[in-house]
Amino acid sequence: MDIDALKNELCYKPKHASAVVDESIIIEADAFAEGYKNFLNNAKTEREATEAVLAEAKKNGFVEFDCHKKYNAGDKIYYVNRGKAIILAVIGKKPLTEGVKIAAAHIDSPRLDLKPNPLYESDELALFKTHYYGGIKKYQWVAIPLALHGVIIKADGTKVDVKIGEEEGDPKFVISDILPHLGAEQGKRTLSEGIAGEELNVIVGSRPFKNDEGSELVKLNVLKLLNEKYGIKEADFLSAELEVVPAFKADDIGFDRGLIGSYGHDDRVCAYPAAMAAFAVENPEYTAISVLTDKEETGSEGNTGLQSRYMENFIAYLAKANGLEVFEVLSKSECLSADVNSAFDPTFNSVFEKNNTSFLNKGVVITKYTGARGKSSTSDASAEYMGKIRRMLDEDNIVWQIGELGKVDAGGGGTVAKYIANLDVDVVDLGVPVLSMHAPYEVVSKLDLYMAFKAFSKFFNQR
Numbered sequence: 149m150d151i152d153a154l155k156n157e158l159c160y161k162p163k164h165a166s167a168v169v170d171e172s173i174i175i176e177a178d179a180f181a182e183g184y185k186n187f188l189n190n191a192k193t194e195r196e197a198t199e200a201v202l203a204e205a206k207k208n209g210f211v212e213f214d215c216h217k218k219y220n221a222g223d224k225i226y227y228v229n230r231g232k233a234i235i236l237a238v239i240g241k242k243p244l245t246e247g248v249k250i251a252a253a254h255i256d257s258p259r260l261d262l263k264p265n266p267l268y269e270s271d272e273l274a275l276f277k278t279h280y281y282g283g284i285k286k287y288q289w290v291a292i293p294l295a296l297h298g299v300i301i302k303a304d305g306t307k308v309d310v311k312i313g314e315e316e317g318d319p320k321f322v323i324s325d326i327l328p329h330l331g332a333e334q335g336k337r338t339l340s341e342g343i344a345g346e347e348l349n350v351i352v353g354s355r356p357f358k359n360d361e362g363s364e365l366v367k368l369n370v371l372k373l374l375n376e377k378y379g380i381k382e383a384d385f386l387s388a389e390l391e392v393v394p395a396f397k398a399d400d401i402g403f404d405r406g407l408i409g410s411y412g413h414d415d416r417v418c419a420y421p422a423a424m425a426a427f428a429v430e431n432p433e434y435t436a437i438s439v440l441t442d443k444e445e446t447g448s449e450g451n452t453g454l455q456s457r458y459m460e461n462f463i464a465y466l467a468k469a470n471g472l473e474v475f476e477v478l479s480k481s482e483c484l485s486a487d488v489n490s491a492f493d494p495t496f497n498s499v500f501e502k503n504n505t506s507f508l509n510k511g512v513v514i515t516k517y518t519g520a521r522g523k524s525s526t527s528d529a530s531a532e533y534m535g536k537i538r539r540m541l542d543e544d545n546i547v548w549q550i551g552e553l554g555k556v557d558a559g560g561g562g563t564v565a566k567y568i569a570n571l572d573v574d575v576v577d578l579g580v581p582v583l584s585m586h587a588p589y590e591v592v593s594k595l596d597l598y599m600a601f602k603a604f605s606k607f608f609n610q611r
């Protein structure tokens with residue numbers, strides 16, 4: 149055996165997916181990406197993602213979950229948690245005592261939430277105060293076009309849906325920044341302090357009511373316009389969830405169109421293929437469950453996040469209908485925590501350790517553990533479960549790689565994996581590498597996205 153052959157035989161070297169898969173797979177991946185881009189543009193918030201997935205679920209024959217019903221193999225059900233999270237399930241042929249297969253992704257993304265009392269006027273501009281949601285680099289959110297999404301519950305209890313800044317011709321919003329000519333003082337701040345949280349004020353108006361001079365007439369004019377359009381008054385902001393997100397659309401990136409640039413890849417780039425895999429699975433052996441959850445970016449707390457019991461309760465109802473306790477099902481269950489990892493960045497390579505970092509286009513990334521500072525705050529997947537997932541992917545030539553979130557002690561992060569592990573379920577993170585993660589405009593590879601779909605599909609179709 150010559151040296152190259154021996155290297156091929158013995159050494160581990162992840163390859164560019166296009167070098168490993170057939171041309172037909174690349175064509176399929178490009179087609180799959182078109183549906184994904186459409187989803188990105190129509191589902192920028194957890195509520196919109198829930199709506200979009202729900203509509204698609206109904207088209208695919210899924211019916212609303214009835215917690216008192218006993219389901220049969222092949223049945224397709226959905227459960228919506230408070231409009232912000234959705235579970236899709238396809239009932240398997242095997243009894244629940246053999247466990248279920250769960251793919252868990254999140255549909256919330258870093259953004260700017262409006263404060264409860266957001267509207268004010270300053271120097272004849274009307275502005276919204278915000279409180280950022282999730283881990284953002286605040287300086288990235290100024291001087292870019294922004295849109296406003298969300299819901300307002302009026303005093304009489306009626307709900308108003310808000311979505312402004314997305315349609316052609318819609319007005320947009322913006323946060324100002326200091327011009328470089330006068331930026332000397334600001335330039336002395338550290339990058340993380342370059343823009344402060346209380347400086348993330350969104351400009352929403354500039355013309356006074358009736359062109360009069362007077363106190364707060366620009367604010368009054370904005371309130372009048374909002375009253376005409378939505379029938380709301382200022383106090384209605386107090387019972388609202390309004391989210392400021394980038395007004396960008398998803399685009400192909402690069403001359404070869406191999407990448408997609410968009411807001412919200414984390415974690416729609418896993419949520420979309422996890423949902424599509426649930427729609428594609430027919431008569432599985434094991435019950436297949438896709439959970440698209442909320443609140444991951446703020447620690448999975450709250451009743452729509454995976455630290456709450458809503459997923460466990462859903463499975464408990466399935467168990468109960470079969471005369472079982474939920475733990476009898478969970479202890480035999482397996483999960484792919486479908487979340488992104490950081491893709492190697494050639495420009496900022498110093499924070500990565502190349503042998504244990506995921507790269508764009510090298511397939512789905514398996515993240516054995518997340519956390520920080522000596523593997524704190526992570527469910528570290530077992531060698532046995534890693535081995536099982538690895539065999540599963542290799543069997544179907546699904547391109548995958550291993551990844552750690554940056555160098556040891558460079559930082560860290562977490563996913564929902566540890567909360568699912570707490571339920572006595574085997575779990576590992578499997579997702580898509582993302583460049584510029586948590587930026588208003590993130591980048592992923594079309595081939596990696598498609599490999600995620602193939603991975604979740606294979607996971608749901610295990611024998």
Ligand code: MN
Pocket residue numbers: 254414415444487488
């Ligand atoms: Mn994520």
Ligand code: MN
Pocket residue numbers: 414445586
């Ligand atoms: Mn994230």
